[in-house]
Amino acid sequence: MAIDQDKLGAFLGKAVGDLGATLSAALVVIGEKLGLYKAMAGAGPMTSAELAGKTGTAERYVREWLAAQAAGGYVTYDAPTGRYTLPEEQAFALAVDDSPAYLPGAFQLITSVLKDEPKLTEAFRTGKGVGWHEHDPGLFEGTERFFRPNYIANLTSSWIPALEGVEAKLKKGARVADIGCGHGASTILLAKAYPNSTFAGFDYHGPSIEKANQRAAAAGVADRAKFHVAKAKEFPGKDYDLVAFFDCLHDMGDPVGAAVHVRQSLAKDGTWMIVEPFAGDKVEDNLNPVGRLFYAASTMVCTGASLSQEVGLALGAQAGEARLREVVTGGGFTRFRRATQTPFNLVLEARP
Ligand SMILES: C[S@@+](CC[C@H](N)C(=O)[O-])C[C@H]1O[C@@H](n2cnc3c(N)ncnc32)[C@H](O)[C@@H]1O
Numbered sequence: 001m002a003i004d005q006d007k008l009g010a011f012l013g014k015a016v017g018d019l020g021a022t023l024s025a026a027l028v029v030i031g032e033k034l035g036l037y038k039a040m041a042g043a044g045p046m047t048s049a050e051l052a053g054k055t056g057t058a059e060r061y062v063r064e065w066l067a068a069q070a071a072g073g074y075v076t077y078d079a080p081t082g083r084y085t086l087p088e089e090q091a092f093a094l095a096v097d098d099s100p101a102y103l104p105g106a107f108q109l110i111t112s113v114l115k116d117e118p119k120l121t122e123a124f125r126t127g128k129g130v131g132w133h134e135h136d137p138g139l140f141e142g143t144e145r146f147f148r149p150n151y152i153a154n155l156t157s158s159w160i161p162a163l164e165g166v167e168a169k170l171k172k173g174a175r176v177a178d179i180g181c182g183h184g185a186s187t188i189l190l191a192k193a194y195p196n197s198t199f200a201g202f203d204y205h206g207p208s209i210e211k212a213n214q215r216a217a218a219a220g221v222a223d224r225a226k227f228h229v230a231k232a233k234e235f236p237g238k239d240y241d242l243v244a245f246f247d248c249l250h251d252m253g254d255p256v257g258a259a260v261h262v263r264q265s266l267a268k269d270g271t272w273m274i275v276e277p278f279a280g281d282k283v284e285d286n287l288n289p290v291g292r293l294f295y296a297a298s299t300m301v302c303t304g305a306s307l308s309q310e311v312g313l314a315l316g317a318q319a320g321e322a323r324l325r326e327v328v329t330g331g332g333f334t335r336f337r338r339a340t341q342t343p344f345n346l347v348l349e350a351r352p
Contacts (some may be wrong), residue, residue: 001104005219006061011131012112013055015341019073020072021072021337022114023067023273024072024074025107025110025111025114026111027065027068027069027196028074028103028104028107029064029107029108029111031065031069031094031104032094032104032107032108033220034057034240035055036051036055036057036062036065036096037086037090037091037094038095039051039054039055039257040075040084040085040086040091040095041086041091041094041095042069042088042091043084043086045078045081045083045084045085045096046083046084046085047081047082047083047107048062048063048066048083051066052330053183056270061342062318063171063312066155066215067250069084070106074086074094075087075090077134092282098149098152099148100152100153101147101148101149101153102145102149102292104145105142105144105145105146105147105148105149106142106145106146107142107338108138108141108142108145108146109138109139109142109143109145109146110142111138111142112135112136112137112138112139112142113135113136113139113297113300113301114137115136115138116130116139116300117300119134119135119316120172120299120304121134123304123307127305127307128308129179129304129305129306129308129309129312130159130301130304130305130307131304131308131309132204132205132251132301132305132308133163133204133205133207134308135301139301140182140207140211141182141183141185141211142156143182143183144183144185145186147246147247147292147314148185148189148263148282150245150342150344150345151185151189151246151265152189154342154345155186155189155190155193156189156190156193156194157348158340159273159275159339159340160190160341162339162347162349163242163271163273163339164271164349164351165269165271166241166271167186169197169241169242170190170193170194170195170196170197170241170242171194171196172227173196173197173198174194174196174198174241174242174254175197175198175199175200175237175239175240175241175267176190176197176198176199176200176236176240176241176242176243176244177199177201177202177237177240177243177244177265178190178199178200178201178202178244178246178253179202179203179219179235179243179244179245179248179262180196180202180205180211180232180245180246180247180248180249180252181201181202181203181208181209181212181234181246182202182208182213182246183208183211183215183225184201184211184213184215184216184225184227184250184279186244187199187201187212187227188212188215188216188219188221188225188247188312189224190244191216191219191221191225192219192221192226197224198224198225198288199212199221199224199225199226199349200225200226200227200228200234200235200237201226201227201228202227202228202229202231203227203228203229203230203236204229204231204232206232207228209227209228209229213226213227216305218224229292232245232248232252232255232258232261232262233254233257233258233260233261234259234261235261235265237265237329238264238265238267239265239267239270240265240266240267240270241264241267241271242264242271242272242273243266243270243271243272243273244264244273244274244275245258245262245272245273245274245275246275247276247277247345249276249315249324249327250275250276250277250298250302250306250315250316250317250319251301251302251305251306252305252306252309252313253289253306253307253308253309253310253311253312253313254262254309254310254313255313255315255327256309256311256313256327256331257311257331258331259272259327259328259330259331259332259333259350260331260332262331263331263333263352265330266352267349268352269352271349271350271351272328272333272349272350273347273348274324274328274347274348274349274350275345275346275347275348276317276319276324276345276348277294277317277318277344277345277346278290278319278341278343278344278345278346279282279291279318279319279320279321279343280295281320281321281322281323281347282320283318283321285320286320288317290343290344291318294317294318295316295318297317297318298316298318302316302317304315313327315327321338321348322344324346324348328348331350332352333350333352334351335349335350335352336348336349336350336351
């Protein structure tokens with residue numbers, strides 16, 4: 001083998017960064033669960049003993065955790081005083097639950113998916129699916145908490161206004177179905193923003209629907225946001241003004257079948273909003289940090305989820321607009337366009 005030492009060194013350097021990041025995912029989960037970030041937020045420089053005292057945790061572990069956080073750039077370290085500080089930007093992303101940049105949910109999702117590696121390794125051998133419901137339960141809450149900040153940041157301020165005529169209908173009073181709703185984060189945000197409208201959330205995963213109903217009750221919108229177990233091809237109701245799919249069309253085995261059913265369930269001038277992970281149409285368009293994250297999630301979760309269902313089309317989380325257009329028009333929709341986008345999402349609008 002003709003090894004180029006510089007290239008090998010560069011690759012190993014990159015991999016060391018990945019190794020540290022992978023282990024540090026657990027440190028973020030620990031920091032959130034024990035309130036370490038919250039205790040540091042706005043508190044100024046602290047020693048490990050002060051942080052441990054404030055959070056009722058063991059100083060020796062906290063000292064090691066702080067050093068790892070400092071090495072990763074999550075906190076800063078002042079050597080002369082031996083004190084650590086959580087900078088304001090990091091506090092915004094790590095200690096403020098409703099911040100649009102809140103990160104710990106994503107780390108919860110990722111650490112839960114790591115536990116499912118043996119199931120996925122076996123699926124690679126057999127080609128069989130791994131259903132959404134077969135994953136570690138951390139995935140269900142992690143997904144909710146990963147996506148919610150993004151919905152807080154974008155849903156009612158830019159995604160809904162980007163759809164033709166939908167915001168006005170929602171303000172006046174519309175009927176909305178949110179399919180593949182998981183814990184109902186999107187449904188509940190919409191219900192809070194548009195008090196004249198009524199919302200039905202559907203998902204095939206029973207435990208998620210139970211959680212969604214609890215979340216709606218806690219948010220005070222249970223009278224207008226109700227959740228039921230149903231598959232995307234079978235959800236009940238007609239004449240919806242808006243049917244929404246948040247990050248779930250590509251998880252479905254038969255997305256074309258789902259499109260057919262959505263078309264039959266919409267009012268004549270209704271709208272189908274499809275939010276999908278941002279992607280270009282070709283693999284080479286997606287070879288970047290966001291694409292890496294989504295291809296990895298797709299390998300571990302989305303592809304197997306689709307393969308576990310009928311048809312098993314397995315679009316993957318990086319299908320791209322052109323492929324999604326084929327699915328949507330294959331379901332009988334005549335109009336399809338990209339309404340807007342973020343670095344993480346494509347927001348697509350389909351009309352009958
Ligand atoms: C990535 S999660 C997104 C959840 C939620 N929409 C959100 O944004 O937080 C995908 C969801 O699609 C659901 N799902 C997958 N296939 C489905 C199907 N055929 N019918 C209904 N729901 C489905 C899963 O149970 C899961 O809750």
